[in-house]
C-alpha cells in the first residue's frame with residue numbers, strides 16, 4: 001500500500017469547515033489521518049501544497065451520458081446504443097479534467113450508462129466514479145427519455161423500481177410531471193400521483209437508495225415532497241408553501257439552474273424544436289425567486305447540471321451551477337461548495353465514502369492553483385487550469 005502525505009495550506013473539508021496548515025495522510029485509496037505534525041512511515045511520499053487550497057473532488061449527481069449538450073435530443077434518437085457508449089466515455093473524461101470526481105447518470109437509454117460505468121471501472125478510460133440510475137421511471141405515455149421504464153399504479157411502480165435496482169441502479173429517478181424535452185407533455189402538468197411516488201421512494205429506501213424526482217408546477221412539486229422523495233429535481237416554480245413542506249420533510253433541492261441559464265442564451269439560434277424553446281421560456285423567469293427563497297429558508301441545496309441537455313456541456317457546467325447558486329440564488333460560496341460535495345454525496349447514498357475530506361473516506365481531492373480560493377471567487381473552478389491536481393481514490397488522475 002502506498003503512503004502519501006499531502007500538506008495543504010487551507011483545507012476546505014466540504015461540510016462547511018476549513019482547516020489551516022494541515023497534512024492529509026493517505027494510505028492506498030483512503031485518508032487515514034488529518035492533522036498537524038503527523039508521524040508517518042519512512043516510505044511516505046510527501047507532496048507539499050502548503051501554499052495552496054485543497055478541497056474535495058466535485059460531485060455532480062445529474063448528468064446524462066447519452067447526450068452531449070451539442071446535439072438536438074431529437075437527433076440523438078437516431079444514434080445506436082453502441083455509438084452513445086463510445087461518445088459517453090469521451091464525455092466523462094472531460095468531467096475529470098474539471099475536478100468532477102463522482103457523477104450520477106440521471107437516466108439514459110438501455111444499458112449505455114452501465115457500459116460507461118464498466119469501462120471506467122475496468123480502467124479502459126480515465127473517468128470519474130460513475131453511478132447510474134438506469135432508466136427514468138415514468139407513467140405510461142409520459143416522457144420518453146430514450147426508453148423509459150413506464151409504470152402505472154403503486155404496484156407497477158414498485159415493479160419498475162425493483163427492475164432498475166436489479167439492473168444495478170445506484171439511485172432511482174422518477175418523472176413526477178411533464179418535461180421540456182418531450183413534445184407531448186406539458187412541464188407543469190403532474191403525472192405520477194402521490195401514492196405512486198410514495199411507493200417508489202419507499203422501495204428505494206428499502207435498499208438504502210435515494211429517490212430523485214423531476215418535477216415542475218405547484219401540484220407535481222407538492223406530490224413529490226409529500227411522498228417522501230429524497231431529492232426534488234428542477235422544482236420550478238418553488239412556492240413558499242412547498243418550501244415550508246420541504247423543511248418539514250427534509251427534501252433536498254436540486255434546481256439545475258445552469259441548464260436553463262445556458263439554453264436561454266441560445267433561444268434565437270433556431271437549433272431547438274419550437275416546443276422546447278416555448279417551455280424553457282415559461283420556466284426560466286421563475287427560477288431565481290424560488291432558489292433565493294429556498295436559500296433563505298435554509299433548504300439543503302445539491303448541485304446537478306443536466307449536462308448533456310442542450311447547451312449544457314460536460315466540464316465547466318458543474319462549477320457554473322455552483323456560481324449560479326451564488327450569483328442568482330444568493331447562496332454563500334460555502335453553501336455552493338457543500339451542494340457540490342457533501343450534499344451531492346448524500347444524494348447518491350455514498351456520503352460514508354466521499355463528499356468530505358475526512359478520515360476513513362476515499363482520497364478524492366483537488367489541489368488548486370497558487371492564489372486561487374473558491375471561497376473568495378467560486379468562478380475559478382470553471383477554468384480547468386486552476387485545478388492543478390485531481391486525486392481519485394488516492395491516485396493522481398489529472399496533473400497539470
Ligand SMILES: [Zn+2]
Pocket residue numbers: 062064106306
Ligand atoms: Zn435531467
